[in-house]
Amino acid sequence: MGIIPQSALLGHNGAMNADVNTLPIGVFDSGVGGLTVLKALREELPRENLIYLGDTARLPYGTKSPASISRYASQATRQLQEQGIKLLVVACNTASAVALDTLREQMHPVPVTGVVEPGAAAAVAARPGGSHLVLATEATVRLGAYRRAIHERDPDAEVRELACELLVALAEEGWRDGPIAESIVRRYLGELGNPPHDPDSVILGCTHFPILRDAIASAFDQAVVIVDSASTTAAVAREQLQSLAIVNGQDSPGSLTLLATDGATRFARVGGQFLGEDLAAEDIRVVDL
Amino acid sequence: MGIIPQSALLGHNGAMNADVNTLPIGVFDSGVGGLTVLKALREELPRENLIYLGDTARLPYGTKSPASISRYASQATRQLQEQGIKLLVVACNTASAVALDTLREQMHPVPVTGVVEPGAAAAVAARPGGSHLVLATEATVRLGAYRRAIHERDPDAEVRELACELLVALAEEGWRDGPIAESIVRRYLGELGNPPHDPDSVILGCTHFPILRDAIASAFDQAVVIVDSASTTAAVAREQLQSLAIVNGQDSPGSLTLLATDGATRFARVGGQFLGEDLAAEDIRVVDL
Numbered sequence: 001m002g003i004i005p006q007s008a009l010l011g012h013n014g015a016m017n018a019d020v021n022t023l024p025i026g027v028f029d030s031g032v033g034g035l036t037v038l039k040a041l042r043e044e045l046p047r048e049n050l051i052y053l054g055d056t057a058r059l060p061y062g063t064k065s066p067a068s069i070s071r072y073a074s075q076a077t078r079q080l081q082e083q084g085i086k087l088l089v090v091a092c093n094t095a096s097a098v099a100l101d102t103l104r105e106q107m108h109p110v111p112v113t114g115v116v117e118p119g120a121a122a123a124v125a126a127r128p129g130g131s132h133l134v135l136a137t138e139a140t141v142r143l144g145a146y147r148r149a150i151h152e153r154d155p156d157a158e159v160r161e162l163a164c165e166l167l168v169a170l171a172e173e174g175w176r177d178g179p180i181a182e183s184i185v186r187r188y189l190g191e192l193g194n195p196p197h198d199p200d201s202v203i204l205g206c207t208h209f210p211i212l213r214d215a216i217a218s219a220f221d222q223a224v225v226i227v228d229s230a231s232t233t234a235a236v237a238r239e240q241l242q243s244l245a246i247v248n249g250q251d252s253p254g255s256l257t258l259l260a261t262d263g264a265t266r267f268a269r270v271g272g273q274f275l276g277e278d279l280a281a282e283d284i285r286v287v288d289l
Numbered sequence: 290m291g292i293i294p295q296s297a298l299l300g301h302n303g304a305m306n307a308d309v310n311t312l313p314i315g316v317f318d319s320g321v322g323g324l325t326v327l328k329a330l331r332e333e334l335p336r337e338n339l340i341y342l343g344d345t346a347r348l349p350y351g352t353k354s355p356a357s358i359s360r361y362a363s364q365a366t367r368q369l370q371e372q373g374i375k376l377l378v379v380a381c382n383t384a385s386a387v388a389l390d391t392l393r394e395q396m397h398p399v400p401v402t403g404v405v406e407p408g409a410a411a412a413v414a415a416r417p418g419g420s421h422l423v424l425a426t427e428a429t430v431r432l433g434a435y436r437r438a439i440h441e442r443d444p445d446a447e448v449r450e451l452a453c454e455l456l457v458a459l460a461e462e463g464w465r466d467g468p469i470a471e472s473i474v475r476r477y478l479g480e481l482g483n484p485p486h487d488p489d490s491v492i493l494g495c496t497h498f499p500i501l502r503d504a505i506a507s508a509f510d511q512a513v514v515i516v517d518s519a520s521t522t523a524a525v526a527r528e529q530l531q532s533l534a535i536v537n538g539q540d541s542p543g544s545l546t547l548l549a550t551d552g553a554t555r556f557a558r559v560g561g562q563f564l565g566e567d568l569a570a571e572d573i574r575v576v577d578l
Binding site: 056057058063064065068138165166168169170172173175179180183184187262263266 | 345346347352353354357427454455457458459461462464468469472473476551552555
């Protein structure tokens with residue numbers, strides 16, 4: 001049992017829980033993109049129980065206003081809070097960029113991890129003093145969240161940010177590679193100048209983008225480091241559980257609960273590609289926020 | 290003054306209105322795509338006052354469940370109903386396919402026009418007994434709304450329906466033509482078989498698609514009739530106003546009010562392309578449903 005008072009971890013439903021350590025980790029995203037983070041969490045922490053909520057009724061967040069994004073993120077967080085969780089992972093770059101402080105207040109003293117800070121830390125560690133290119137949604141770029149997080153760690157770093165909204169729909173459609181995906185990536189990169197100078201690292205600043213990794217890598221002339229915040233976020237989550245001594249000690253594999261606010265059939269079809277395993281509509285429970 | 294009781298047209302705010310004929314036509318869409326219909330209405334009925342509501346906070350509708358789409362459409366309709374309108378145009382194919390009957394009940398006795406029936410009628414008129422290809426969103430295709438509307442008018446017609454979700458994002462990004470747009474259209478058409486036999490008519494079954502008309506036309510080997518429901522819907526709206534004798538007799542050009550549920554800046558930037566004129570964020574009033 002860690003430093004978090006057990007009462008804070010029981011959720012609003014008042015259910016008694018013998019051991020906080022067995023409570024699930026809550027993972028929240030605007031849709032199915034965050035399943036790339038869920039996949040990394042399962043690999044990093046195979047014994048943890050996980051509960052995932054995709055706010056599919058209101059996706060995408062990336063083109064919406066900060067006020068709407070904050071309100072939606074807060075409602076989704078409340079849903080997970082009521083289930084009783086020991087850690088919240090905000091697996092959506094847009095929500096992390098816009099609403100992380102609000103969600104930390106709401107969840108206090110339960111810890112909250114976003115995806116922006118782990119991604120920025122990984123990029124700086126890979127290429128100190130380097131040149132970073134952030135591919136993200138409009139809202140994430142507008143807020144300059146990656147730029148700030150990188151410069152806090154490395155004031156000498158060069159940071160460019162590029163809104164690539166169409167890549168979200170491309171990933172959702174499952175058109176992962178081939179000439180269409182590559183042309184779209186190249187056209188976005190063309191907005192950086194012609195010819196653009198290649199960065200040292202490319203940060204996948206949207207959880208939809210890891211499944212487009214090959215198409216993105218192929219658009220650069222030389223080899224670049226591709227930073228995917230999914231695995232670094234999972235590592236941060238493990239460190240948090242360890243430092244708070246709330247690791248699940250059970251021997252068996254952790255359970256997985258999937259919640260969505262709309263469209264179980266589509267969630268299963270598209271989400272399976274992100275999670276890397278087949279899903280059926282019956283695996284997903286639809287909840288109203 | 291027409292056959293609709295004036296009391297039914299005054300809206301819930303109870304404001305007295307000297308002349309029903311001067312009340313605006315309400316136009317509703319999930320986002321900015323419906324501005325192609327608004328543009329056609331302005332051309333067809335330049336003296337009518339128009340009020341447009343784009344539910345940008347919850348777009349896109351095309352990937353969501355019928356229950357969510359109905360609820361959203363009903364809330365948006367209530368907002369327009371409260372302003373006092375004499376005709377509702379549902380300028381969203383998905384909402385027309387899913388919720389038209391519900392919205393007609395809700396607005397009764399105020400008339401309601403969707404975009405599916407005018408589009409189907411125009412296709413049948415252009416190519417009686419022909420072969421029609423409907424390009425639309427997932428939800429519109431799943432419901433087979435165009436297939437039904439065409440077969441009611443022409444039982445011998447051949448109808449194929451193709452969900453082209455990525456075209457919505459492409460139109461929103463404003464990438465109207467060029468090799469990327471054409472490749473995406475060709476890839477979708479490839480799903481019809483290889484080589485697909487060209488249809489007689491192609492129905493643009495999503496209000497986002499008219500701005501992609503050139504890219505769509507170029508993907509066919511032979512000339513096809515492109516049916517855009519915007520202009521046919523505007524013609525139906527004019528006929529309805531005439532048959533009910535509620536045409537606006539004023540001499541001056543009609544007013545235009547633009548409402549959105551989120552993101553005035555993005556609405557102005559993207560919407561300007563659909564409306565065919567420059568918009569500023571100050572032109573759009575953000576409302577909460």
